[in-house]
Amino acid sequence: MFSSNIAYSSFFLSTISLTLLIYQSRAQLNSTFYDTTCPNASSIVRGVIQQALQSDVRNGASLLRLHFHDCFVNGCDGSILLDNSANIKSEKDAGPNTNSTRGFNVVDNIKTALENSCPGIVSCADILALAAEASVSLQGGPSWKVLLGRRDSLTANQAGANSSIPSPFESLSNITSKFNAVGLNTNDLVALSGAHTFGRAQCRIISSRLYNFSGTGNPDPTLNSSYLTTLQQTCPQSGSGFNVANLDPTTPNIFDNNYFSNLQNNQGLLPSDQELFSTTGAPTISIVNTFSSNQTAFFQSFVQSMINMGNISPLTGSNGEIRSDCKKVNGS
Ligand code: HEM
Ligand SMILES: *[C@@H]1O[C@H](CO)[C@@H](O)[C@H](O)[C@H]1NC(C)=O
Ligand SMILES: *[C@@H]1O[C@H](CO)[C@@H](O)[C@H](O)[C@H]1NC(C)=O
Ligand SMILES: *[C@@H]1O[C@H](CO)[C@@H](O)[C@H](O)[C@H]1NC(C)=O
Ligand SMILES: *[C@@H]1O[C@H](CO)[C@@H](O)[C@H](O)[C@H]1NC(C)=O
Ligand SMILES: *[C@@H]1O[C@H](CO)[C@@H](O)[C@H](O)[C@H]1NC(C)=O
């Protein structure tokens, strides 16, 4: 009885390890993927981004957001980078992306630099993952070893981009569901929302909060009143909706934990930001408090959550391809 239990357990365990082995040999990313084929990949990406930040400091934030919008739609497969063509309905024209996502020219410059050094080796999906890390670390945030080995999709999913990427007007529970749907939990949601420590949002997205909240004819009463005054100056009612406001009013271009103290001060720019702290009884509140008081804790969680997000359904092995132009499927 006892020994047959052992036999059973060891059979069971080796079945698990075999399954893991097969799974890993098929799908596991690792940080050394380009070590022999393109050893300078990471520094090449970093160099192009350093230049891009000099011409526009916002580029780092824009690149980080591209990785997020890529990974939430069919996994991290570079699908967001494909332009419209006979067979592609571009994700760039999806609601969350249109007139909003940016940084594509920087991605193209990175791709060109990589193709010059090691043609046909580094995928566009991995470029987005490397660019996200370089952007965060170059602007004061943590650095980490990026897991690599993703391949590029042959398709885009515009309808998926419309339905899977959270909207800033959704409830916390709806946004949490969208994170859960791609295997990310509440801790990931709060940590990754900390990406709004830099970058901008367009006035058109927040103008209802400033002038006519939920059709009341008044501003959102929960918005910090001095912050409201500042925002109304940045985003005048008669101004262009394409003007931008800083997502983090305190240190707009630095990757730090001030995003979380902003939320404690009712200075979350997007409704989806403020909800993390202001939804009664929400499990996100204590996480915001921890990250606000301890930047190390935020950085550690952010790194782990970026790795979790970067692991969403990558194409690996011989699936997909390595695009030579991130905007097009090869041969099209
Ligand atoms: C939790 C749900 C999220 C919502 C509802 C949301 C929504 C938004 C919106 C509406 C903007 C402004 C876009 C514009 O005005 O053009 C924005 C900007 C940005 N988002 Fe998010 N976001 C979320 C999560 C994330 C995550 C997970 C990341 C990355 C890890 C991220 C990174 C950024 C960055 C860096 C910007 C600034 C981009 C720039 O300046 O070009 N966001 N987000
Ligand atoms: C990284 O992944 C690739 C592809 O799966 C594999 O060939 C390589 O051996 C892996 N490297 C390490 C150190 O695991
Ligand atoms: C690649 O990196 C090595 C060492 O990190 C450096 O000496 C070399 O100049 C780099 N080559 C290119 C093409 O960037
Ligand atoms: C995008 O912006 C342009 C103006 O720059 C505008 O004409 C167009 O309608 C906008 N598209 C969408 C889908 O909002
Ligand atoms: C996605 O949303 C955009 C903008 O709201 C719309 O124009 C487009 O038709 C939608 N695409 C699909 C496939 O649903
Ligand atoms: C939440 O999602 C449900 C189901 O998709 C939708 O009916 C509802 O309008 C959403 N609520 C908010 C506030 O986003």
Ligand SMILES: *[C@@H]1O[C@H](CO)[C@@H](O)[C@H](O)[C@H]1NC(C)=O
């Ligand atoms: C506010 O929005 C509501 C509903 O969209 C609208 O009926 C009302 O006229 C607006 N009020 C002002 C002052 O713009």
Ligand SMILES: *[C@@H]1O[C@H](CO)[C@@H](O)[C@H](O)[C@H]1NC(C)=O
């Ligand atoms: C508004 O923000 C200021 C910091 O700019 C802060 O001192 C104050 O406590 C905030 N007020 C509320 C109600 O959160």
Ligand SMILES: *[C@@H]1O[C@H](CO)[C@@H](O)[C@H](O)[C@H]1NC(C)=O
């Ligand atoms: C801050 O967080 C780090 C990482 O979780 C932890 O090791 C450290 O003890 C925390 N510091 C304080 C003062 O709580």
